[in-house]
Amino acid sequence: MLTIPASRTTQPWFQQRSIRKAVLDIFRYCSRKMSYALLMKPSDDLAWVSPERRLVFITTSLPEVPEGVRFDPVGEDLRRSLFLVGFAAHEAGHVRFSFAKPAGTLGELWNALEDERMERLMARAYPELRLAQAFTFLGDVASARAQEKFTGSALEGCLFWRWEHDRLAPRWQVNEQDADLWEDVRPLVEAAWQARDSNQVTWIARQILGLVRAQQQEQLQAPDTGAPQPGNGSDGDNRDPEEQERECGSGGASATTEQGGDPEGAGEDTGDDIAVPESWDGQVSAGGANADARDGSSEAAATQTPGEQAQARAELERQLEALRGGLGAGDEGKPIIPAPAVEAAGELLASGVEGYARQLAPLLRPQERPDMTTPHRSKGRFRYDRYAQGAEKQFARKTVSSKPQAILLDLLIDVSGSMAGKRLACAAQGALLVTRAAHLTGSRARVTAFSASFQEVVPVGSDFRAASSLIAGLSAGGGTRLFPALEHVLSTSPARPDEIHVVGVICDGVLSEPDYAACRDLVKTARAQGVRFIPVLIGNALQAQAHWRQAFGAAVPCADLAALAAMLKATLTAMRARAA
Known part of the structure; x- marks a missing residue:
């Protein structure tokens, strides 16, 4: 659209x-x-x-x-x-x-x-x-x-x-x-x-x-x-x-x-x-x-004298001439504007997602640079003593690979009853943002919804149009239990050896103590295997922030899509900087 x-x-x-x-x-x-x-x-x-x-x-x-x-x-x-x-x-x-x-x-x-x-x-x-x-x-x-x-x-x-x-x-x-x-x-x-x-x-x-x-x-x-x-x-x-x-x-x-x-x-x-x-x-x-x-004042025009009506018509004509000159109305012979590219637009359900997705896309799969040569640490300075010893070649150069790792983003969305309304709408837009960014770069993403149970909504490799329809069908209901969904995502990880597995969790409520403890153990084990986590608290969930930090190490409250997109961009940017 x-x-x-x-x-x-x-x-x-x-x-x-x-x-x-x-x-x-x-x-x-x-x-x-x-x-x-x-x-x-x-x-x-x-x-x-x-x-x-x-x-x-x-x-x-x-x-x-x-x-x-x-x-x-x-x-x-x-x-x-x-x-x-x-x-x-x-x-x-x-x-x-x-x-x-x-x-x-x-x-x-x-x-x-x-x-x-x-x-x-x-x-x-x-x-x-x-x-x-x-x-x-x-x-x-x-x-x-x-x-x-x-x-x-x-x-x-x-x-x-x-x-x-x-x-x-x-x-x-x-x-x-x-x-x-x-x-x-x-x-x-x-x-x-x-x-x-x-x-x-x-x-x-x-x-x-x-x-x-x-x-x-x-x-x-x-x-x-x-x-x-x-x-x-x-x-x-x-x-x-x-x-x-x-x-x-x-x-x-x-x-x-x-x-x-x-x-x-x-x-x-x-x-x-x-x-x-x-x-x-x-x-x-x-x-x-x-x-x-x-001109929007038909009631007033009914009480105007003929002279006042003529002045009003003249004023309207002046406005029209100014509009035509300022915006270039043109003539009928000019071609119409080209149709938008449907493949690029992806028929977005939420039109405000596209800009954020294009900002996030380069972080999921940065542009690949060709292998480059770097000068030796000697910087070309000749040392006869090392040459006589045969220690190393004084003008040696080495080649290093600069191909960055792609990111596989696993997104878990809370669809419990407390998420009904604007919270679920924001979470769904976040899921659409992730899938759209992955679609733009050819990287991979997966979306799983959870309440008391869980369901894989968008499998890895899904067509973006189909993924959009599936995300649009999300509805809120039931309680909140994160552990089964998180365990499923980690145990069925489709991450390849050349990918970084990042798990994002969007939730709004307080989990039970057993759920916190079980998730904390899962996160600790997964981090040792190289999995990264991005927990997001939707809405006013400040009371749960301390527990989430204990379980995941960090938790950022996000009130709307703009805050969610900014947080994802900042987190992935820092992640890329640490990996460089």
């Missing part, structure tokens, strides 16, 4: 050129358009694109991420990166695959359906970017934002069903009043996701509005006339058919060519007689294709 550079603390992130350029490059790559400018400022709207003005807008007021969001990377920089990648790719998808957005309620419903269709096409078009994860993350956040406004109407479900249909426990549920209507609407919604183009989505949206309009009219008529339900006959309604058609409107389900409706009239219907669900506020319009070129 593409990532956005981490922000510096010297200025707001949205003012930093590196971040703005990265977001614009992602949009250009995914949309295949080079002439768009990027506008970023605080707004209630999340993102929109205006093809007429060649402008893509992304808010700097990023929403809060609640618990339970899928693919949450956990971390301010990583979340910001996933937000920006998702927004840029989403709007690029509208540029590539969407037609013009209709007006009125029809347009809002069209956008709710078109978003899912377009995102699926984008995920298939760019598998190397793993956009499905970013879109799922954005959808879960958007759905959680609107959860308090849920009414359970069938029209509301046209938007939220695309985010909730694949959850084990959907947060959105249809209300009892609209249950029958939802049975008719839901197949249309899911059909729109597979539509051939945006025109088909527009047709499906009109059918849905027709069903909603028919139900609303039925609810209005039932208390007054006691008319039978639609579809059960028309005995209760003696009005003229033309009068019924005028009341139902020309754009509803009844206004089709099959029932004598006017096709042109149906095409003009925007569904404004049907209210847009309140829960859609800030959701649908934020990602609409062909959106108006707004």
Whole structure:
């Protein structure tokens, strides 16, 4: 997945050129358009694109991420990166695959359906970017934002069903009043996701509005006339058919060519007689294709005089020109940026690991230098007395090997119940960091998870993509017992004669006294055989630090991935220096 550079603390992130350029490059790559400018400022709207003005807008007021969001990377920089990648790719998808957005309620419903269709096409078009994860993350956040406004109407479900249909426990549920209507609407919604183009989505949206309009009219008529339900006959309604058609409107389900409706009239219907669900506020319009070129202050614009609106438009145009000049918007003739190398990126599950892995990689297998010759200790000075004795050749030179030993890194991860949450996420990122660094250098690594029992998660020589999936499947539960896992790792060591065996242990809790004693004996025996140990305490485990030092000789607390990576780098650097 593409990532956005981490922000510096010297200025707001949205003012930093590196971040703005990265977001614009992602949009250009995914949309295949080079002439768009990027506008970023605080707004209630999340993102929109205006093809007429060649402008893509992304808010700097990023929403809060609640618990339970899928693919949450956990971390301010990583979340910001996933937000920006998702927004840029989403709007690029509208540029590539969407037609013009209709007006009125029809347009809002069209956008709710078109978003899912377009995102699926984008995920298939760019598998190397793993956009499905970013879109799922954005959808879960958007759905959680609107959860308090849920009414359970069938029209509301046209938007939220695309985010909730694949959850084990959907947060959105249809209300009892609209249950029958939802049975008719839901197949249309899911059909729109597979539509051939945006025109088909527009047709499906009109059918849905027709069903909603028919139900609303039925609810209005039932208390007054006691008319039978639609579809059960028309005995209760003696009005003229033309009068019924005028009341139902020309754009509803009844206004089709099959029932004598006017096709042109149906095409003009925007569904404004049907209210847009309140829960859609800030959701649908934020990602609409062909959106108006707004500047985030639409409410204020409604109260402005024509002169003030003209000044605001002129100011926006000046901002666009400055953005195009500063970021090099270019023209359509320029080639798109090259696709990232999938083999090099390894389809990382945690995007923040790559930089740390590249720093750690040279320590696992340093660059090999060719054998070199060194001068004799005499430095070429001729001594006749030693020459006469035949002691040694005065200009002798010797050749020494400078090939460093590779490191086999065995990593033990605590997956007991106390590791649930951020601790396990940090430990999993540490495992991914180690496997990625080993993959970059061709060195070897193994990952074993332990709680009350143990299991080898990533065997030696595993493919990195498979290893990433296995690490992502780690879950916390059970007690903590280190000795069986440590004994297994040491007894089944795959270290070769030319490798240094290093065992890393990531744990958060206090072990039992028998466990400490047994591990201490194992460590003492293994050290005599040349095995090195790197114990890491995750989270607030200072109370256990003294016991760990007795068992392993050292223990370093690490609060996050950055501290863990820095500790591994420092420890392996010192280890290399001692071996030199």
